[in-house]
Amino acid sequence: MLLLPKYFIYVYARANGQPFYVGKGTRRRIYAHINEAKRGHVCWKCCLIRKMLRTGEPVLRYIVFATDDEQEAYDKEQEIIALIGRDKLTNQTDGGDGIFNMPPESIQRISEKAKARAATPEGRARLVAAAAKQSPEAKRRAFFAMHTPEAHAKRAANFKLTPEGKARRAELNKARVWTPEMRAAMSEEKKGKLHTEDARAKIGAGLKGRVFTAEHRANISAAAKKRGISPEMQAAAIAATKGKPRSDEFKAKLSAAKRNQSEETRRKNSESNKRTWERRRAAKLDKADE
Numbered sequence: 001m002l003l004l005p006k007y008f009i010y011v012y013a014r015a016n017g018q019p020f021y022v023g024k025g026t027r028r029r030i031y032a033h034i035n036e037a038k039r040g041h042v043c044w045k046c047c048l049i050r051k052m053l054r055t056g057e058p059v060l061r062y063i064v065f066a067t068d069d070e071q072e073a074y075d076k077e078q079e080i081i082a083l084i085g086r087d088k089l090t091n092q093t094d095g096g097d098g099i100f101n102m103p104p105e106s107i108q109r110i111s112e113k114a115k116a117r118a119a120t121p122e123g124r125a126r127l128v129a130a131a132a133k134q135s136p137e138a139k140r141r142a143f144f145a146m147h148t149p150e151a152h153a154k155r156a157a158n159f160k161l162t163p164e165g166k167a168r169r170a171e172l173n174k175a176r177v178w179t180p181e182m183r184a185a186m187s188e189e190k191k192g193k194l195h196t197e198d199a200r201a202k203i204g205a206g207l208k209g210r211v212f213t214a215e216h217r218a219n220i221s222a223a224a225k226k227r228g229i230s231p232e233m234q235a236a237a238i239a240a241t242k243g244k245p246r247s248d249e250f251k252a253k254l255s256a257a258k259r260n261q262s263e264e265t266r267r268k269n270s271e272s273n274k275r276t277w278e279r280r281r282a283a284k285l286d287k288a289d290e
Contacts, residue, residue, distance in 0.1 A: 005066035007073035009080060012045070013060040014052070021045050021090050024077040030061055045090035 010030040012021040023029065037049035052059050065076045077095040086094065117123040195203070212220075246254075261269070 005068050007067055007070050008063045009065040009073060009076050011062045011064055011080070012049075013062065015057050015060065017060070019084055019089065020048060022077060022081050022084065022095065024073050024095070030063065034059060043090075043092070048090060 007024065007026055008030075010023050010025065011019045012023075012033065013019045021033070023033075025032075033045060034049060034053075037046040037053070049059055051057075064080065065073070067073050067076070074095070081089060081091055081095045118127060
């Protein structure tokens with residue numbers, strides 16, 4: 001049995017041989033665009049195909065490259081598009097894995113359609129169901145396409161939340177339900193990862209001067225009590241701060257915080273210190289008995 005390569009690059013051309021679209025696909029992808037055009041899909045490529053079908057002009061299709069390596073197929077797609085010239089094609093991007101050099105009007109149109117789909121509970125449910133069906137390879141490609149240094153820089157330059165946007169995001173996060181499976185997956189993903197010095201400096205600069213509301217402090221306290229501190233976390237915290245010099249600014253903040261403590265906080269700290277010293281004395285006695 002003859003096994004054909006999994007991925008291929010195909011070209012749509014007019015009757016005179018002039019290519020008007022280059023694509024990458026598998027299986028029956030080469031036939032999909034004519035069906036899309038017949039269903040009324042709106043894009044430059046489908047409009048041209050409908051015009052050709054109306055006038056009786058044959059739609060020529062050729063497979064020009066085949067491989068079992070998907071990345072090689074993406075690279076070849078970009079190469080062929082560049083060779084023909086995108087100004088002579090109906091392709092909206094430069095090809096390859098992800099969105100390359102898409103026109104602003106196309107990006108705006110895609111954005112509006114995506115917002116409309118996510119505006120209703122039914123639409124969001126369909127998006128979640130579609131994402132669940134994605135293959136691990138597709139999810140990996142989407143993740144790395146979104147997290148390139150260029151993508152991060154572009155989002156940082158264009159994405160600035162207004163106060164209304166921040167309030168809306170906070171409300172959405174409050175309403176979000178984090179299942180034990182989701183928490184376990186996030187914990188496993190971040191385990192062992194350390195922030196770079198640059199990232200730490202940015203986090204510190206972002207938190208400097210920030211004033212937490214009483215509700216925010218109460219939420220942090222409740223979450224910390226519920227989470228608890230494991231011996232491993234205690235050991236890691238001690239190791240991270242051991243021998244580390246404290247700046248004069250940090251010492252002044254600690255001193256000011258202690259002076260402004262309420263009687264309730266002082267009482268809790270005193271009880272906590274007593275319990276700590278009792279545990280230490282018990283540990284010393286146990287060690288002496290051994």
